[in-house]
Amino acid sequence: MNYAGRINSFIFKGGTVLDAIKEYRKMNGLTHLEFNYPEHIAGYDLNDIKEAMGDLKVNGFAIRWRNRFINGNFTNPDLQLRQEAIQMCKDGIDACRELGGSVITLWFENDGFDYPFQLDYEKAWDMMVDGIREVADYAPDMKISIEYKPFEERSFAMVDSTGMTMLLIEEVDRPNVGCTLDFCHMLMKNDSPSYGIAHAARRGKLFGLHMNDGYGKQDNGLIFASVNIGLCAEFVYYLKKYHYTGVVFFDTFPRREEAAPETQANIDAFEKISHLIDEIGVDNISDVVSKCDGVSASKLILSLLK
Ligand SMILES: [Mn+2]
Known part of the structure; x- marks a missing residue:
C-alpha cells in the first residue's frame, strides 16, 4: 500500500515543510507526500522540495482557501473572489504537476450556510458545478x-455526504472528477464508511482516502483503527475488494503526541489490519458477507483479533 502523512502535524509543532519531509524519509512504509496549497508551497523553491524528497513521490495537493474566502470558495457572492478561488486551484495544479503529483483535493471549507434564508441553494449548487467543471477542464x-465534510467551517456544507458527493460528481460529468473519502467526516455524517467506498469505487470515482478514526461528533483525527476496529477492518476489506491502488493519506491530528511516531502508528495499524484481512482472505470474508447475518459478521470481527 502507498502511504502519506499530514505535513501540518509537524508544522504545528514548529517544524518546516523540509523538516517534515526529512522525518518522512526515516519512516517505515511511507511512500508519498501530500501538500496543502498554497500554505506548504509558497515561500519555497520547488527545486529545494524536489531535492529534499529523495525517493518519496508526490501524490497531490489539497487546496486551502482559508479565511480570505470566508463567504465562500466556489459559491462566493463576490464573483471576483470566486474567480480567485478557482484560479488558486489552477495555480495549485501547475505546481503539483511540476512536482510529479496527480491528485488535487478540493474540500470546500467555506461553501455552505449558517442561517435560514442565507443562501439561494439552486444558484449556489450551479456555481459549484460550474466551478468544478472549469478546474477539471483546465x-x-x-x-x-472532492472531499466532503458535513459541517465545519459552516453549519451546513454544500457537499455534506457520500450521496451528495456522488450527485455532484454525476452532474459535473467529467472523467477526471472523483472523490476523496475522509473516515472521520463519514462518521460525523453517520455515513457508513464502507457503503461510501462501494458507491465511489463501483463508479471508478474513488481517487483518494483520508484515514483516521473518531467518535462521530467532531473531526477527532485519531489514529486509524484506534476506536472503530470493526468499521476500519470492513473499510480495508472493501479497498481490497475494489483493488484500490491510490494513496492512503493519514489525516490525523497529533495534538499531544509526537508527530513522527504518531504517523508511524497509523501506517503500522493499517498494515496490521491489511495483513489480517489477507490472512482470512477476501473471498472468505465475501462468503461471510453473502450470508447477510449479524452473528456471522460479529464472529468475523472477533476472529481478526486472534
Ligand atoms: Mn480530510
Whole structure:
C-alpha cells in the first residue's frame, strides 16, 4: 500500500515543510507526500522540495482557501473572489504537476450556510458545478477529487455526504472528477464508511482516502483503527475488494503526541489490519458477507483479533 502523512502535524509543532519531509524519509512504509496549497508551497523553491524528497513521490495537493474566502470558495457572492478561488486551484495544479503529483483535493471549507434564508441553494449548487467543471477542464490530465465534510467551517456544507458527493460528481460529468473519502467526516455524517467506498469505487470515482478514526461528533483525527476496529477492518476489506491502488493519506491530528511516531502508528495499524484481512482472505470474508447475518459478521470481527 502507498502511504502519506499530514505535513501540518509537524508544522504545528514548529517544524518546516523540509523538516517534515526529512522525518518522512526515516519512516517505515511511507511512500508519498501530500501538500496543502498554497500554505506548504509558497515561500519555497520547488527545486529545494524536489531535492529534499529523495525517493518519496508526490501524490497531490489539497487546496486551502482559508479565511480570505470566508463567504465562500466556489459559491462566493463576490464573483471576483470566486474567480480567485478557482484560479488558486489552477495555480495549485501547475505546481503539483511540476512536482510529479496527480491528485488535487478540493474540500470546500467555506461553501455552505449558517442561517435560514442565507443562501439561494439552486444558484449556489450551479456555481459549484460550474466551478468544478472549469478546474477539471483546465487540467484533464489531473484527478480533481472532492472531499466532503458535513459541517465545519459552516453549519451546513454544500457537499455534506457520500450521496451528495456522488450527485455532484454525476452532474459535473467529467472523467477526471472523483472523490476523496475522509473516515472521520463519514462518521460525523453517520455515513457508513464502507457503503461510501462501494458507491465511489463501483463508479471508478474513488481517487483518494483520508484515514483516521473518531467518535462521530467532531473531526477527532485519531489514529486509524484506534476506536472503530470493526468499521476500519470492513473499510480495508472493501479497498481490497475494489483493488484500490491510490494513496492512503493519514489525516490525523497529533495534538499531544509526537508527530513522527504518531504517523508511524497509523501506517503500522493499517498494515496490521491489511495483513489480517489477507490472512482470512477476501473471498472468505465475501462468503461471510453473502450470508447477510449479524452473528456471522460479529464472529468475523472477533476472529481478526486472534
Ligand atoms: Mn480530510
